[in-house]
Amino acid sequence: MPTADTRTPPQTHGVDKLYIENTLLRVAGALFCHDAKRAPTHTNEIQLNRADPDKTITIRPDPELGQPGPLAHKVFVALIKKHSGYGRPIQHEISFTRREIGRLIGRHVWGGRDSEQLSRALHEIHHTFIKAHFKSNAGRHVEHSFNIFPEVRIERREFPTDPIETCTVTLADPIVTSLRDEHFTCLNHALMARLGTIGQALYMRLFFHFANLYDGRNAKGLLLMKRYDDVCTEWLGGLTVLPHRSKIIGEQLGLHLDQLVAEGFLASFGVDTAKSRDGFVLTFRPGRSFFDDYDRFYRRRRQGDLQFEFHDEKRGIGEPLRVAYIFAEKKTGQPASSISFVPTKDVETAKQLLSALSIDEMPPFIDYALAEARKTNFDVRTLGGLKQYVVGYVSQRQHHSALQAQQAAREQAEAVNSRYATYRAAEAMRVYEALPAEEQEAIRGHASRKAAGLSGTLGSRMTDYYVARITAERHGAGIKTFDQWSSTLRQHVGEGSDRKSVGFDRTECGL
Secondary structure, eight states: OOBOOOSOOOOOOOOOEEEEEHHHHHHHHHHOOSOTTTGGGOOSOEEESTTOTTSOEEEEOBTTTBSOOHHHHHHHHHHHHHHHHHOSSOOSEEEEEHHHHHHHTTOOSOOHHHHHHHHHHHHHHHTOEEEEEEEOTTSOEEEEEEOSSSOEEEEESSSTTSOEEEEEEEOOHHHHHHHHTTOEEEEEHHHHTTSOHHHHHHHHHHHHHHHHHOOSSOTTTOOEEEEHHHIIIIISSSOOOOSOHHHIIIIISHHHHHHHHHTTSEEEEEEEEOSSSSSEEEEEEEOHHHHHHHIIIIITOOTTTTOOOOOOOIIIIIHHHHHHHHHHHHHHOOOGGGOOOEEHHHHHHHHHHHTTSOGGGHHHHHHHHHHHHHHTTOOOOSGGGGGGGHHHHHHHHHHHHHHHHHHHHHHHHHHHHHHHHHHHHHHHHHHHHTSOHHHHHHHHHHHHHHTTTOOHHHHHHHHHHHHHHHHHHHHGGGSOOHHHHHHHHHHHHOTTOSOOGGGOOGGGGTO
């Protein structure tokens, strides 16, 4: 029978929202092992929904690091929470300092050992490969292969053994795209922060399923049943399947489920013998806090409620780290994936360079500076060695911009002259058509003599050209001069316009 909630009513706590993309929520359950000792030994491929080809997910842990463990789960939740706080537009990168991540995962004292554990946790997630098969809304089978964190950039003071100072991770494109399409679940992070990693994993999946089952009217009868062994595999990262009900409740899941009851998220839970085959079935009934959060997150949500204040950390952490990694790549010739960290000195220099140059200018600037350094056999060892080339790069860029502007001006002038020539020729032919037949015959005879050396199509075109030219010379009083024509264009678009006549299209002017 389900265990009833006989405790005192749960305390009222604050709510701190966390948004997690739905595929990522499903993957997270199987991705993380909650046994720190066993996690490094779990290297076998994990498959979810194997019987349903439209929803198959394959997880392939790194063969050296193994399955991401409990600390990786804490880091994952902390980073997804931080990403939630960025709001819209959905960001690809999540940046943090060591003090910030320490606070988010509950470590208030930070040393070298903590940094190495954090580094390993990040790389356990980074090196785990995900392959998801699903059917799109159009009925087509789609496959996405990705790493949740495809890039991890780390800053250390100077040496590989120094503590992590800052870090930036990127979020996989399929996850970002799905978030932009609003395929996410909203969770109560304040509640999650009071749970252990197993409790967090249970809460995430239970809220997801309760929210899908709840229609606003079926609160009393709402329950979820799930085989215990499937919960261990799909929700809890391959947790050991115990053979006895007493051990499941007393030594494994009971403590975490009791806490969810105490928090008011669950009204009750049960562990019962399965009827169809050996094993157990877990039964969950949602409590008051689930319904309160559901109403708060979904039913009472007004348009714009998901718009959070965006804390732009790009200039402070993300962009300087990226610049330092770009320098390391170009200097060593090695890809970013093989660079374990960049020193604080280079990150600080990157911040100075970004005050003079944009992030988009940094790759060409570094190329320019390294090329200039090679001319004098200067062995550049740090990003600071490139600061002396900023003035030269800016000067070259300005010179190049000036040349481009001159070339653009010439092209625009040529385009205007061509348009005026077209206008003048058309007007000349209009005048020609209105001339007496004798004058027309005289002009065409003169034009034919000028084009006498040409034959075929070219000869015919040149004759027409000379007809227009001769007509304009003899009877051009009614054809506007270039200045008159340009003035007409300016008047056509309105006085005070910032658009120059050289940029006008002929069709805009009715010519």
